[in-house]
Amino acid sequence: VNDVIDAMTLDTLQTKLPDDDHYVRQVTAMGDKKAVVASEHIENADGVRLVRAGTLIGSALADKLVRHKLLKPLDSSLSAEEPVTVSTLLHDAKRLLSGEPCLAQIVESAPHQEPLRVLAAVVLNEPLSFKLTVCREQAPEKFDHMVRVALASVFLGDHLRLGDGELVELATAGLFH
Numbered sequence: 001v002n003d004v005i006d007a008m009t010l011d012t013l014q015t016k017l018p019d020d021d022h023y024v025r026q027v028t029a030m031g032d033k034k035a036v037v038a039s040e041h042i043e044n045a046d047g048v049r050l051v052r053a054g055t056l057i058g059s060a061l062a063d064k065l066v067r068h069k070l071l072k073p074l075d076s077s078l079s080a081e082e083p084v085t086v087s088t089l090l091h092d093a094k095r096l097l098s099g100e101p102c103l104a105q106i107v108e109s110a111p112h113q114e115p116l117r118v119l120a121a122v123v124l125n126e127p128l129s130f131k132l133t134v135c136r137e138q139a140p141e142k143f144d145h146m147v148r149v150a151l152a153s154v155f156l157g158d159h160l161r162l163g164d165g166e167l168v169e170l171a172t173a174g175l176f177h
Contacts, residue, residue: 021066026138027074028065031057034137035081042077044068075127084132089175090120092136093147103148106155115154118167122150122175132175150174 030036035056042051042065050064051057057078065074082088093116097104107115124132136143153174157167 023134024065024074025059025062026134027078028057028059028062030080030134030137031061032059037079038077039079040077042074043071045071047071073127075130078130079126080130080133080137082133083126083129084124084136085129086120086122086124089122089124089132089147090116092144093119093151096144096147096151100148103151107151110155110158112161113154113158113164113167115151115158115171118154118164118171119150121164121168122172123168128176146175146177149177 027036036058038051038053038055038057040053041049043049045068050068050070051061055061097107132143132146135146150171151174153170154167157170162170
């Protein structure tokens with residue numbers, strides 16, 4: 001697993017995977033409920049501008065964005081109101097722990113590391129934060145599942161005595177599985 005992570009970072013992976021129709025439609029639908037803004041021009045693969053920087057994104061733009069292969073991943077050209085940050089991620093994890101005694105017991109029984117401390121060390125660049133924001137807003141049950149998997153992954157990695165860096169990678173993998 002470490003070889004794969006070393007060979008292809010999340011940033012590299014993000015630029016290699018095209019946005020699928022379903023994801024683009026979820027992004028634009030989210031824009032109908034909260035502010036999603038083009039932080040830069042959105043262009044097709046030929047360099048033709050499809051959306052001007054500063055434009056509010058909504059479902060009316062879905063067909064236009066789906067029809068074209070984009071020059072850059074959509075996530076790198078958009079920003080959202082109230083994005084998922086490490087701080088909000090920790091808040092959501094604590095919310096889950098307070099409402100799910102079994103999960104709380106698992107997390108509290110980690111032998112060496114505190115899973116919340118490890119989760120706090122996850123690095124979220126803007127595109128990754130945006131992806132989590134779309135999931136939280138459009139599929140909250142999936143978002144909660146992703147946080148649960150991240151916490152459980154850290155617990156298991158801790159039992160395997162993985163190092164701090166490996167635990168952070170594991171937490172990140174759990175979030176984006």
